[in-house]
Amino acid sequence: MNIFEEYKNKIISIIKKAAKDKLLTLPENLNGVNVDSTPPKIDFDISTNVSMVLAKINSKSPNDIAQILIKLLKNEDKNIDEITFAKPGFINIKFNNDYWNNFANKLITSPHNYGSSNKVKKKYLVEFVSANPTGPLHVGHCRGAILGDVISNVLQFNQNIVEREYYVNDYGNQVSHFNYSVYLRIREKLYDEKFPLDNPDLYPGDYLIDIANSIIKNNKDINFENFKDIKDHLKKLSINESLNLIKNNLNDLGIKHDNFISETTLVNDNEVEKVIEKLKKTKHVYTGKIKAPEGEDQNNWTEREQLLFRSTDFGDDKDRALQKSDLTWTYFASDVAYHNTKINRNFDKLINILGADHAGYIKRITSVVEALSGEKNKLSCKVSQLVKLIKDGKPFKMSKRKGDYITVQDLIEQVGKDATRFIMLSRSNDVELDFDFSKVKEKSKDNPLYYVQYCYARICSVFRNINLNINEDLKIKNKNYNYTNDEIKILKKVSEWPRCLETASNKLEPHRIPVYLYELSSEFHSYWNKGKDDVDKRFIDKNNKISDDKLVLLKIVSIVIKLGMKILGVNTPEKM
Numbered sequence: 319m320n321i322f323e324e325y326k327n328k329i330i331s332i333i334k335k336a337a338k339d340k341l342l343t344l345p346e347n348l349n350g351v352n353v354d355s356t357p358p359k360i361d362f363d364i365s366t367n368v369s370m371v372l373a374k375i376n377s378k379s380p381n382d383i384a385q386i387l388i389k390l391l392k393n394e395d396k397n398i399d400e401i402t403f404a405k406p407g408f409i410n411i412k413f414n415n416d417y418w419n420n421f422a423n424k425l426i427t428s429p430h431n432y433g434s435s436n437k438v439k440k441k442y443l444v445e446f447v448s449a450n451p452t453g454p455l456h457v458g459h460c461r462g463a464i465l466g467d468v469i470s471n472v473l474q475f476n477q478n479i480v481e482r483e484y485y486v487n488d489y490g491n492q493v494s495h496f497n498y499s500v501y502l503r504i505r506e507k508l509y510d511e512k513f514p515l516d517n518p519d520l521y522p523g524d525y526l527i528d529i530a531n532s533i534i535k536n537n538k539d540i541n542f543e544n545f546k547d548i549k550d551h552l553k554k555l556s557i558n559e560s561l562n563l564i565k566n567n568l569n570d571l572g573i574k575h576d577n578f579i580s581e582t583t584l585v586n587d588n589e590v591e592k593v594i595e596k597l598k599k600t601k602h603v604y605t606g607k608i609k610a611p612e613g614e615d616q617n618n619w620t621e622r623e624q625l626l627f628r629s630t631d632f633g634d635d636k637d638r639a640l641q642k643s644d645l646t647w648t649y650f651a652s653d654v655a656y657h658n659t660k661i662n663r664n665f666d667k668l669i670n671i672l673g674a675d676h677a678g679y680i681k682r683i684t685s686v687v688e689a690l691s692g693e694k695n696k697l698s699c700k701v702s703q704l705v706k707l708i709k710d711g712k713p714f715k716m717s718k719r720k721g722d723y724i725t726v727q728d729l730i731e732q733v734g735k736d737a738t739r740f741i742m743l744s745r746s747n748d749v750e751l752d753f754d755f756s757k758v759k760e761k762s763k764d765n766p767l768y769y770v771q772y773c774y775a776r777i778c779s780v781f782r783n784i785n786l787n788i789n790e791d792l793k794i795k796n797k798n799y800n801y802t803n804d805e806i807k808i809l810k811k812v813s814e815w816p817r818c819l820e821t822a823s824n825k826l827e828p829h830r831i832p833v834y835l836y837e838l839s840s841e842f843h844s845y846w847n848k849g850k851d852d853v854d855k856r857f858i859d860k861n862n863k864i865s866d867d868k869l870v871l872l873k874i875v876s877i878v879i880k881l882g883m884k885i886l887g888v889n890t891p892e893k894m
Contacts, residue, residue, distance in 0.1 A: 418799075
């Protein structure tokens with residue numbers, strides 16, 4: 319029930335008929351025809367650019383084309399109350415009350431999947447978070463985690479198959495340093511040895527004490543005298559404990575992954591060698607030299623023969639190294655192998671959520687996927703930009719109990735899961751986000767979460783007053799409503815929900831959902847407040863009765879808010 323798709327199809331059908339009748343000439347395709355909502359200041363319901371699309375090929379002005387189509391649409395569609403041309407080339411349409419009656423009745427009788435797309439379903443793999451398993455998740459990871467989760471929710475709501483995946487970077491120097499840090503914390507506990515906090519290679523956070531204590535408690539048979547004797551086994555234990563911390567952090571955010579893929583396993587299973595051989599056969603890997611990276615001291619850089627991936631063939635600024643000087647694989651090489659396993663699992667689309675510090679990594683990894691799959695658009699990457707914590711307009715410094723950064727746990731303890739998820743999604747992922755602790759705790763319009771939740775709670779209060787359950791389907795006898803212009807304005811906003819979801823899904827921009835929910839709530843609150851002065855706009859009359867018109871309107875708004883908040887992973891309390 320997407321009014322924009324409905325009228326796009328109707329308009330295309332009419333112009334095809336007009337072409338058969340020799341009234342119009344059609345272009346090669348009609349992909350440029352759009353139907354959208356009108357700006358708030360324009361008192362129409364939908365608008366189409368079809369007259370501009372057809373003007374050139376017909377050698378007519380958009381106005382001339384519009385006049386032909388206006389006449390045809392009036393004759394074909396009895397739901398149109400008013401239709402007019404607007405410069406530079408739009409046809410604006412306003413529906414009559416019968417149309418909005420039918421819209422309301424359709425939504426009330428089939429509410430559960432309202433907005434879900436009926437287009438071709440695909441299989442997606444969404445990789446997100448993938449933070450080094452060396453400590454708890456911090457605030458920066460939090461935004462990316464929520465972004466990946468809600469993108470997955472949107473895709474699933476549109477009936478796609480989605481797998482959520484976490485790539486565990488458990489191979490390399492940072493993991494070795496982490497493992498040794500855990501070992502020293504164990505020795506601190508067992509042998510009263512002081513942890514060297516001044517060593518820059520070590521991880522100083524207090525969370526390591528908890529990891530060390532857990533390993534000691536659950537592994538009484540291990541002798542911790544000699545690090546070399548136990549380092550491989552200890553690494554597995556340390557990574558497992560750290561991953562449990564991360565999983566707990568994610569669970570507190572309402573996030574669960576389907577798969578955790580280990581970098582170490584990929585290396586040990588020779589997946590890197592396999593994919594390098596695959597790329598050699600297609601001439602995408604060669605032995606050559608590269609210049610010093612940007613910012614590197616030229617005097618300290620020695621050019622050498624090494625394995626390189628031809629990422630410049632795909633638009634990258636330079637070819638990328640696959641092996642270090644000691645002939646071990648680079649992080650990039652492991653990532654190549656990992657993405658090869660993704661391709662081998664036959665997903666239609668791969669999505670990576672990257673942190674702000676990985677923005678420069680996008681070109682090389684999309685190049686690899688194109689080289690391996692032959693499909694240019696197989697991989698999409700979204701960058702989660704930085705989060706700045708502020709309070710009263712100033713940087714807000716929370717306690718850093720877990721090390722030198724603020725953790726997800728710290729944030730949730732301050733504001734809760736719902737506020738964390740909603741506010742993290744309130745702006746586009748590609749711009750920095752100011753997380754304002756003052757606003758998030760306000761009970762006002764300036765707190766978008768409160769504003770939306772309060773809208774739902776207000777609706778629930780009406781249902782309680784008339785002894786109806788908000789969660790049950792309505793049993794309406796009168797199907798003929800008489801909606802006022804103010805009420806149709808709300809219905810019009812409700813009708814935009816499928817378009818919001820469609821755009822959020824196609825462009826992987828879930829921030830559109832909280833923005834939309836705020837706008838819908840604003841329309842509702844505005845109408846509610848008019849009831850203070852105008853008794854006709856009150857939902858419940860002096861006899862504690864409510865009209866079917868208003869009851870249906872309330873139910874419809876509640877349906878959309880509940881659907882939207884569920885996709886966001888945010889609660890809709892019935893009382894506030």
